[in-house]
Amino acid sequence: MDTRQVLLADAFAADPGGGVPVAVLPDAADLGNEQVRAVARELAALVTTVPTDSPPESLRAVGPRGTADPHAVAVAAIAVAAERGWLDGDDDGFTLTIAGADLDVTVAGDGRAWVDIDEPDPQTADVDVGAVADALGIDGATLRDVGADLPPFRVSAGVEALAVPVNFLEHLGSATPDPAALGALAGVDVVCPFTFDTLAADTACHARTFVPRDTSASRAGSARSWVRETGSEVPVVPGVAAGVATHLVREGVVEAAEPVVEGGHYLDRPGRVHVDPDGPRVGGRAVLSLDGRVTVPPAGDDDILEL
The missing domain is CATH 3.10.310.10 (Diaminopimelate Epimerase; Chain A, domain 1)
Structure with missing residues (x-):
């Protein structure tokens, strides 16, 4: 069986178990979407794959049954990559392609990842x-x-x-x-x-x-x-x-110039989203709650995963 490292990061959270759970699979670009989705179902999380030897240029955003929130995926992946030293010191700003859309991402000095969003047009x-x-x-x-x-x-x-x-x-x-x-x-x-x-x-x-x-x-x-x-x-x-x-x-x-929106408390997943209205963009941190390994079944196999 194919065993891979998996990092579970809670995007837009201050503590483990908050915000939006995102499973980050390092160096798993060779896995098919259904294999990645199997990880999403097992962990009840969104999933993305990131390289560890170069700054990411594109990210998959996979949910248990379909696609996933690109902003949560970006914040989780970049925060984990920065914390693990997978980003060069000069990689404070770059463009990520997620689900066919280009998102400008900035990593602040405090480790917070900022991701551009569409104009909300209220x-x-x-x-x-x-x-x-x-x-x-x-x-x-x-x-x-x-x-x-x-x-x-x-x-x-x-x-x-x-x-x-x-x-x-x-x-x-x-x-x-x-x-x-x-x-x-x-x-x-x-x-x-x-x-x-x-x-x-x-x-x-x-x-x-x-x-x-x-x-x-x-x-x-x-x-x-x-x-x-x-x-x-x-x-x-x-x-x-x-x-x-x-x-x-x-x-x-x-x-406030950069207001913070809180939420998720009634689901026991408290989160904080920082907002820059001038961007417009959203910012947040990801808290690592799991660093382990997952056994991924072969493509087309419905076996239960092992953690």
Whole structure:
């Protein structure tokens, strides 16, 4: 059997077990996507492969059943490569090709990896706040309290998102969303209720990200379908966090030059996404939680992997 090194890195996390889990396979470019996907299923993580003898020029982004969040993959792979000394000292900025898209990446002196995102293009959303509240399982008053000054808005930065402000964290935390109802009213990849009532003093807002149930062919076949295989709630989606923070800065609601969005706590995977609205780009660290070996079955073999 083919045994390979595997590093499990938690992207956009401060501690092991937080953020978005990404399995990094060093020097595994010869493995087929289905073999890499088998690792993703075994570890319940996104997976990428990176070289150890030269700066990476392209990365695979593979999820348990499809593609994976390119921003989380980039941050995890580059943070691990920098920490392991796989990058030269001059490799502080370069371009990565992930899933056919070119992403500019910068490694800061503090080890944080920054990845460019698409312009989020925030737009006020014409939605029924009461219907959104019902779909989220939240009292409508908690949305209207904030919505009078900051109405719901849509952002597009890797995924299409509907962002909805909520007055307090206790109400956001008690949300019991109906994925089918969200899918019927939103027409987006994710719905992101957020609040300025945060757990950490240095964060701009606390966000939760829910995935509507939408089986339409247009969305099911989308290149962004990776977000739909993770369940009804996602720990953090970097592009969505960046879109929300960018809109809040441009509207003058948040004054921080590089706001931080927290999320994932209700899934026990707390994460922090740093946002540079001028880029726009997202930044974060990856925390190494596993350094081991995995036995990969031959291509076309459905055997269970061994760790």
